[in-house]
Amino acid sequence: MKRLVAVVVAVLLLGLGIVLARAVMQTSGARAFPAEVASGAKPPAPDFALPLLTGDGEVTLASLRGQVVVVNFWASWCDPCKDEAPILQDLWITEAQPQGVAFVGIDTQDLSDDARAFAVTYGLTYPLVHDDGGAAGRAWGVGAFPETFVIDPQGRAVAWFPGEVTADGLRDAIATAQASS
Amino acid sequence: MIRRLFMLLAVMLVLVPLASAAQPQFTMSEIESQLMCPTCQSRLDLSHSPAADRIRAFVEKKRLEGWTAQQVKDALVADFGPSVLAAPPAAGIGLVAWLVPIGAVLVGVGIVIALVLVWRRRRSPARVTEAPSATLGIDARIDAELQRLSDEDA
Numbered sequence: 001m002k003r004l005v006a007v008v009v010a011v012l013l014l015g016l017g018i019v020l021a022r023a024v025m026q027t028s029g030a031r032a033f034p035a036e037v038a039s040g041a042k043p044p045a046p047d048f049a050l051p052l053l054t055g056d057g058e059v060t061l062a063s064l065r066g067q068v069v070v071v072n073f074w075a076s077w078c079d080p081c082k083d084e085a086p087i088l089q090d091l092w093i094t095e096a097q098p099q100g101v102a103f104v105g106i107d108t109q110d111l112s113d114d115a116r117a118f119a120v121t122y123g124l125t126y127p128l129v130h131d132d133g134g135a136a137g138r139a140w141g142v143g144a145f146p147e148t149f150v151i152d153p154q155g156r157a158v159a160w161f162p163g164e165v166t167a168d169g170l171r172d173a174i175a176t177a178q179a180s181s
Numbered sequence: 182m183i184r185r186l187f188m189l190l191a192v193m194l195v196l197v198p199l200a201s202a203a204q205p206q207f208t209m210s211e212i213e214s215q216l217m218c219p220t221c222q223s224r225l226d227l228s229h230s231p232a233a234d235r236i237r238a239f240v241e242k243k244r245l246e247g248w249t250a251q252q253v254k255d256a257l258v259a260d261f262g263p264s265v266l267a268a269p270p271a272a273g274i275g276l277v278a279w280l281v282p283i284g285a286v287l288v289g290v291g292i293v294i295a296l297v298l299v300w301r302r303r304r305s306p307a308r309v310t311e312a313p314s315a316t317l318g319i320d321a322r323i324d325a326e327l328q329r330l331s332d333e334d335a
Contacts (some may be wrong), residue, residue: 022249114239
């Protein structure tokens with residue numbers, strides 16, 4: 001009888017421990033990646049494989065290795081994302097694409113139908129993917145919208161923009177990533 | 182006449198499923214309490230963030246189209262992940278959240294039963310051990326008294 005009670009209590013403690021550990025990991029690890037980028041540590045960017053928002057196929061970060069990559073997290077309900085979208089689109093068309101810089105817009109914490117409508121409204125032509133289930137947003141520690149990261153050709157994150165980017169700020173970060181070795 | 186009745190029947194057979202399909206399968210208040218706002222970590226019915234408003238609009242649209250609550254939840258989980266559900270799924274790591282409270286209640290009941298049994302066991306032996314000693318005391322005194330009386334007679 002005593003042994004049975006001990007086993008049940010041990011199982012319960014284990015279960016509570018798992019729940020607690022998971023909660024602590026989610027809280028403490030949530031913003032770890034942006035903090036590392038902000039510190040200048042150039043951490044390796046977490047890979048993702050996400051489906052295109054429109055059409056078939058997917059985009060992986062690994063497939064863009066060797067290029068500077070601008071990764072922009074956004075959502076259709078986010079007001080600053082509406083202000084930022086024309087800046088990104090303009091920079092993509094006039095400077096980034098001709099220089100071989102890749103742009104990926106990751107729609108996260110959003111309804112995919114709303115996101116498609118957003119892309120049409122703002123005429124976004126760079127690759128847009130949908131973060132099914134929000135796993136990529138969590139892995140990158142995205143806590144507010146929009147957030148933008150610049151990845152160097154070695155796959156390291158060299159810049160992080162919490163909130164709306166400016167064209168000059170993003171231009172400088174791209175130049176830093178291109179010079180990074 | 183019979184032809185008209187058949188035509189009417191045919192029309193009804195088409196209309197009835199269409200009408201029932203478009204009937205809302207759930208109420209907004211029911212489902213809102215079962216969903217979470219993904220950006221503010223509170224229940225959807227308690228949140229007025231932009232994301233929550235968009236989810237609410239989506240749910241209302243699908244409700245009026247005749248979707249079931251489960252279909253709506255499945256669509257939201259596909260976009261937002263399982264954290265959009267207020268109750269964790271009874272599978273994987275979510276199963277722990279279901280089993281731990283049930284286990285805690287069972288252990289609690291077990292502890293109460295065990296304490297009652299121990300308490301009863303402690304009380305019962307006390308009576309058994311007291312009785313013989315009391316009886317023996319009386320017997321001894323009776324014997325002693327009888328012995329004293331017989332000695333006096335002698």
